[in-house]
Structure formats: C-alpha cells, structure tokens
Amino acid sequence: MKTEDVAKIRNIILRQLDAFREDDAEKAFSFAAPKIQKIFKTPEIFLHMVRNSYRSVYRPQSFGFRGTQRIDGNIVQPLAVIGPTGMSETALYIMEEQPDGTWKIGACIMAQEPGKNT
Structure with a gap:
C-alpha cells in the first residue's frame, strides 16, 4: 500500500475522532462510507450509536495507529x-476507497485486548 494512502486513511480516522470529541455529528458522519450513511440515515442517529456502542472510540484516553494491513481484500487500519x-x-477500521479516490470508513470492529486492562 502506498505511503500516501496510509497517510490519507489515518487522517480520515483522526478527523473523525476530532469530530467525536467535539460532538460534531455532521462532521463525524461525513467520514462514514455511503453504506454506513444509508444504514444510520442522519448524523444524529450515527453519533448516538457511536456514543452508546463505541465508547472507546468516542472518548479515548489515548490511542495509537498500528500497521495498515490488507486482509481478504479489505484495507484494515488497526x-x-x-x-x-x-x-x-483495538479498533479495526475497514476502509473503503471511493470512486473519486478519497477514503471513507466502511466499518469499525472493536476487539478487546485480553489482560491489558489498566
């Protein structure tokens, strides 16, 4: 994967995390792939879901990127x-390249790290 694509992907995730921190539903929703937008319909519904189901991404104490991977044809940014x-x-972001070359977040899967509670 090209270094510039990895940088673009990470920037999208950072911008969405910033939007969550600011409770900016519209901005956070704008980084979601079209299929996600179709499922949740409005930015407010999307932010409500994140606030209730993805607390670690909604309000992280800290975070750090791990190596971007291609898994079963999907681009995954841990x-x-x-x-x-x-x-x-670990939040596994499934990224989707759009027809215009931009990247959107297609899914986020949370995986608890055993034995790493602080």
Missing part, C-alpha cells in the same frame, strides 16, 4: 485505544 474506563482495545 488503532490501539485505551477507552474512558482504562480498558485496552
């Missing part, structure tokens, strides 16, 4: 996160 309760998790 993000190690320490959530608001101190639990260590």
Whole structure:
C-alpha cells in the first residue's frame, strides 16, 4: 500500500475522532462510507450509536495507529485505544476507497485486548 494512502486513511480516522470529541455529528458522519450513511440515515442517529456502542472510540484516553494491513481484500487500519474506563482495545477500521479516490470508513470492529486492562 502506498505511503500516501496510509497517510490519507489515518487522517480520515483522526478527523473523525476530532469530530467525536467535539460532538460534531455532521462532521463525524461525513467520514462514514455511503453504506454506513444509508444504514444510520442522519448524523444524529450515527453519533448516538457511536456514543452508546463505541465508547472507546468516542472518548479515548489515548490511542495509537498500528500497521495498515490488507486482509481478504479489505484495507484494515488497526488503532490501539485505551477507552474512558482504562480498558485496552483495538479498533479495526475497514476502509473503503471511493470512486473519486478519497477514503471513507466502511466499518469499525472493536476487539478487546485480553489482560491489558489498566
């Protein structure tokens, strides 16, 4: 994967994390892939879902990118996160390149890291 694509992908994730921190539903929603936008319909519904189901991404204490990977044809950007309760998790961002060459977040899968609670 090209270095510039990795930088673009990480920038999208950082910008969405900033939007979550600011509770900017519209901005956060803009980084979601069209299929995600179709599922959640409005920025407010999307932010409500993130706030309730993805607390570690919504309000991380800290986070750090891990190596971008291609898994089963998908581009996956792992993000190690320490959530608001101190639990260590990995957010696996499934990225989708759009027809215009931009990247959007197609999914985020949370995986708890065993034995790494702080």
